[in-house]
Amino acid sequence: PPPPPPKQEKGTSWTVSGKEAEALHAEEEDDAQDSDQEDPIQKIIARGGIPDAAAIHAARKKREAMRAKGGKDDVIPLKSKSSKRKEEVKEGKRLIREEDEEEYEDGEERLSFTISKQTEEYHKKISSKAQDGGGVNSSDDDDEGGGVSSWEKMQIKKAGITGIKLNEAKEEEYATGWFTGGISQQQEYEYQQAQNGTNIHHRNQPQQNHIKPLANYDLKGIRDRMAARVEELKQVSRQHENDCDKAVDDLVTSQTEISRLETEIPRLTTRYKMFQQFRGYFTDLEDCYNEKVGTINYMESRLNKMNEERRGKLRERRRQDVRDQADVLHAMSASNSNIVTFDPVNDAVRDFRVAEREGRQRRRRQARAAKNITRHCEGLSSDDEMPGQDEAQLGIVKKDVEGQARLVLDDVIEEFSSLSLVMEKAEEWRNDDKDSYNSAYVSLCLPKLFSPLIRMQMLFWNPFSSDTSIQEMDWYATVALYGVDQYSSNPDGEKIEDWVKDPDRNLVSSCVEKVVMPKLAEIIRTSYDPMSTSQTVRLVGVLSAIVRDFPTLSWKSKHLRLCLSAITELIKDSLDHDVYIPMYTKALMEYPHSVHLTFFQRQFYAALKLFKNIVTWQGILSDGVLTEMAVDSLLNRYLLLSLRANNDPSDAVDKARVITDWMPDPWLKKSWPLTSKFGMFVKWLEATGSSGNLPRDALQEAARIAKKLGSDEVNEKLRMKL
Numbered sequence: 001p002p003p004p005p006p007k008q009e010k011g012t013s014w015t016v017s018g019k020e021a022e023a024l025h026a027e028e029e030d031d032a033q034d035s036d037q038e039d040p041i042q043k044i045i046a047r048g049g050i051p052d053a054a055a056i057h058a059a060r061k062k063r064e065a066m067r068a069k070g071g072k073d074d075v076i077p078l079k080s081k082s083s084k085r086k087e088e089v090k091e092g093k094r095l096i097r098e099e100d101e102e103e104y105e106d107g108e109e110r111l112s113f114t115i116s117k118q119t120e121e122y123h124k125k126i127s128s129k130a131q132d133g134g135g136v137n138s139s140d141d142d143d144e145g146g147g148v149s150s151w152e153k154m155q156i157k158k159a160g161i162t163g164i165k166l167n168e169a170k171e172e173e174y175a176t177g178w179f180t181g182g183i184s185q186q187q188e189y190e191y192q193q194a195q196n197g198t199n200i201h202h203r204n205q206p207q208q209n210h211i212k213p214l215a216n217y218d219l220k221g222i223r224d225r226m227a228a229r230v231e232e233l234k235q236v237s238r239q240h241e242n243d244c245d246k247a248v249d250d251l252v253t254s255q256t257e258i259s260r261l262e263t264e265i266p267r268l269t270t271r272y273k274m275f276q277q278f279r280g281y282f283t284d285l286e287d288c289y290n291e292k293v294g295t296i297n298y299m300e301s302r303l304n305k306m307n308e309e310r311r312g313k314l315r316e317r318r319r320q321d322v323r324d325q326a327d328v329l330h331a332m333s334a335s336n337s338n339i340v341t342f343d344p345v346n347d348a349v350r351d352f353r354v355a356e357r358e359g360r361q362r363r364r365r366q367a368r369a370a371k372n373i374t375r376h377c378e379g380l381s382s383d384d385e386m387p388g389q390d391e392a393q394l395g396i397v398k399k400d401v402e403g404q405a406r407l408v409l410d411d412v413i414e415e416f417s418s419l420s421l422v423m424e425k426a427e428e429w430r431n432d433d434k435d436s437y438n439s440a441y442v443s444l445c446l447p448k449l450f451s452p453l454i455r456m457q458m459l460f461w462n463p464f465s466s467d468t469s470i471q472e473m474d475w476y477a478t479v480a481l482y483g484v485d486q487y488s489s490n491p492d493g494e495k496i497e498d499w500v501k502d503p504d505r506n507l508v509s510s511c512v513e514k515v516v517m518p519k520l521a522e523i524i525r526t527s528y529d530p531m532s533t534s535q536t537v538r539l540v541g542v543l544s545a546i547v548r549d550f551p552t553l554s555w556k557s558k559h560l561r562l563c564l565s566a567i568t569e570l571i572k573d574s575l576d577h578d579v580y581i582p583m584y585t586k587a588l589m590e591y592p593h594s595v596h597l598t599f600f601q602r603q604f605y606a607a608l609k610l611f612k613n614i615v616t617w618q619g620i621l622s623d624g625v626l627t628e629m630a631v632d633s634l635l636n637r638y639l640l641l642s643l644r645a646n647n648d649p650s651d652a653v654d655k656a657r658v659i660t661d662w663m664p665d666p667w668l669k670k671s672w673p674l675t676s677k678f679g680m681f682v683k684w685l686e687a688t689g690s691s692g693n694l695p696r697d698a699l700q701e702a703a704r705i706a707k708k709l710g711s712d713e714v715n716e717k718l719r720m721k722l
Contacts, residue, residue, distance in 0.1 A: 278429055288416050289452045295408050296455055299401050306397045308526035321357050324350050325599050360385050379605030382532045419453040419478050443503035447514040454515045463542045464535045480508050509550035517559035525566045530574040536613040575633050579607045581642045604642045618664040631677045650698045660705050670710045682711045689718040
């Protein structure tokens, strides 16, 4: 932008036209009428003259003084609302003209489209001095020179031009000077002074710039420059030749790759069709199984609910029989006479339950007699016989589920309903393209893929009622052959290294872990009764075989832990609700065939049977959990109490022998850390042997039991009494 116009020198006067003078006089008519003095502007106009600047300035000062003296009530302002510009003018020292004041009040600004004469002369002066190589004299105190110099410095700083950039531009121009002709030393000197922000004439001796020497334009210099230029062009030509050779090599390589890929098109087409077929097959298979899984879950839930109802009825009947006998014997022991009053309704219901109980006991004795079992203690047998009506209802539910099972896969094609055909399809993928087979992690998906068909084959399998092992099932024999054909067809025979690296080598174990174990956990939760010795033995055998035969199924397996957790909870429930040993006086238990003694012995052997069933889990459940349930909760709390209440010490020692014989061998070692839990048992043996009521053989047996339990001191004390 051009520099501001020079300031008006003092002592000069302004000349205004007649119209301007009349406008000024019209603005002051109101003040002039109230004034006693005659208006000087009016006199000048009346004489036909033109007021000068001094007269106008004096008239304006007079008007402002009258306004300040008269106040708001004496002088009415020309405008009711002053603009912001007018207020600023009044506050400042500078006075503006009346016409400028009116223009600001109207909100319009006068624009000048011409350059004043003084401004034009100023620019010409600067241009002429720059062409002559001179500068603005530093000794001048004129405002114009200082303003222009500061303005130029400010513009250079705003543009972000630093000394480094000016030097770079200077070197670039000198480097190409033999083409462009270069720049003059005077211009270089002016750029250096603008960079440093100082005036040229502020220094008596200007700083000499380090200017590169100009190129020589003699014959030798021209020849050298031409030779350098030729060398540069040769280097560019060599680079282009290398690029051309590289492009030719790339073209040959691309043509070779195109030819190779064209030969691969048939094979890739076949492979693509194969993948599309696999994709379509397994997608349809998944959709089919998604529809059938809900029905399979429903059938399994019906069977589990049926088994749970059966177990619930047996447990409730067993516990009700114990309550009935305890109530009757308690009433008999509490009365001194033989006359006992019963409620007729409850009496009839109780009599019906007694008749059923005695009938079941009689049938079990007949069965033992048929098997030539002579020695048996009442309470050790499992009362799991169901009434005929209940068995018929369970049979109806089972037949209904069998009918539904036959119809589940009735509308499914054989390729989806046959486990062998589904397995062949997956095996075909494995043999055709094993890399993609492994990349798709098919080995991890096979157990879930085979799950519906395996569950259908195991729908009615129950370890408590079926003697068929997992290895004898059809699905096991089918899945066990998966991937074996690849090694059998190998002329070199099966390599153990390849078999170890094969991801499908644990397919059978994975199917057992992910399909069989969840089903077994649900069966345990709904069907297992810890009071049943036969169920305990079967279940221990199944779990031991599964853990032993299938490597992926360890004790850290999720589903196996669910099974063990369910077993522990059921055992604790039996300890709380199925163990009851009554305590009677010696007079009531004195007679060998008294009903009180019979009930006492029966309940003791029932608790002893539960003790045997608990310790059977040794090796599967942790020793800490087993000792807490078998020793702390059962032996020390119930069994020892009944041994102390026994009137026959020889019979008590014989029962103690049975308890010790049923204990696991690791528990009877001296190195076993939980040997201290048998302290109460050993103290009872010592007290019983020291009483003097034991015969010689019973005393010897007590000493042997104490030694077996790890108490050599008690063993020596008892042997000294022989």
